[in-house]
Structure formats: structure tokens, C-alpha cells
Amino acid sequence: MSGLFTVAIAALAALFYLAAALLLKxxxxxxxxxxxxGVVLTLVIASLLEMEALRRARFAEVVLLIICTEVTLALALSRFLFHDGFSALELCGIAMMLAGIVLLLTGAAAPVHANDTKAMERRAG
Incomplete structure (x- = not known):
């Protein structure tokens, strides 16, 4: 459940970054x-959400998820406005976003605390 919550936080951060870009447009x-x-407020909210996601998961997975979510949402929005299908680039973006979600949900992004590591070493040795 924690991985799913992290994914939701990262996706919200991506939505706020996209909202800032739309305001600038x-x-x-x-x-x-x-x-x-509006831009300052949305960027502050997006940054806070991204920091919370980074606190819960590793940097690479969060950045991958946020970037792929932004790209996929922007491309899907443009396709919705122009009434076309998905291109290969959009499908790659969706696949990368799903890969980031899978990495987060499998627990690969669970932070390892120094105290937990020391406790495991004491038990083992």
C-alpha cells in the first residue's frame, strides 16, 4: 500500500508540473x-509532493515516474485535442511510466535505514 501511495504522490506532482506549464502557455x-x-503556487505544490515521494522512494524511480507521467499526460492531452491515436513515442512513454510504477510497487524503492542495517548485522554476526 505504501508503494501505491508513493505512486499517487508522484503522479500528483506530475499533474501540478503540467498545470504550471499550461498556465505559462x-x-x-x-x-x-x-x-x-498560479505558476509559483503550482510549482511549490509540485515540489513539495515530489520531495515527499523522494522521501518514500529512491530518486531514480520517482524521477522516472514523474517525467513519464508528464510526457504521457501531455501527449495524451494533445491527442485528445487533435483526435488521433497513440503514436510509438506515446506508447513508449506509457511503457516507461508503467515500468516506474512496477519498480515502486515491488518494493525495490524501499529505503534502507542505517539503524535497520546495523540491527541485521548484529543478528547475523
Whole structure:
């Protein structure tokens, strides 16, 4: 369950990074103060979520998951707007995102604490 929660946190971070990019894209259509405050707020929230995900899992899995989620969501959104199917690049992004999720859920990302390692060494030796 902890791995699933970590995946959810990382996916939320990716959504907030994507929201910041969408706010920047609408720079000329939204008042400047709304754009700047929205971008700052979404980036702060995304950074906090990413730090929490990194606290729960290893760096490589979290970064892989966040980047692949962002890319896949952006490509899926563009496909939804243009009414096309998925390309090979999009399918690779989805496959990489799923690989990151599998790594997190299998427990490969479980942090090893120094105290736990010392306790195991004392029991073994």
C-alpha cells in the first residue's frame, strides 16, 4: 500500500508540473499577476509532493515516474485535442511510466535505514 501511495504522490506532482506549464502557455490570455501567482503556487505544490515521494522512494524511480507521467499526460492531452491515436513515442512513454510504477510497487524503492542495517548485522554476526 505504501508503494501505491508513493505512486499517487508522484503522479500528483506530475499533474501540478503540467498545470504550471499550461498556465505559462496562457501567458497572454490571463492577467500577469494571476499567471505568476498560479505558476509559483503550482510549482511549490509540485515540489513539495515530489520531495515527499523522494522521501518514500529512491530518486531514480520517482524521477522516472514523474517525467513519464508528464510526457504521457501531455501527449495524451494533445491527442485528445487533435483526435488521433497513440503514436510509438506515446506508447513508449506509457511503457516507461508503467515500468516506474512496477519498480515502486515491488518494493525495490524501499529505503534502507542505517539503524535497520546495523540491527541485521548484529543478528547475523
Amino acid at each position: 496562457g501567458w497572454g490570455q490571463i492577467p500577469v499577476w494571476v499567471t505568476v501567482s
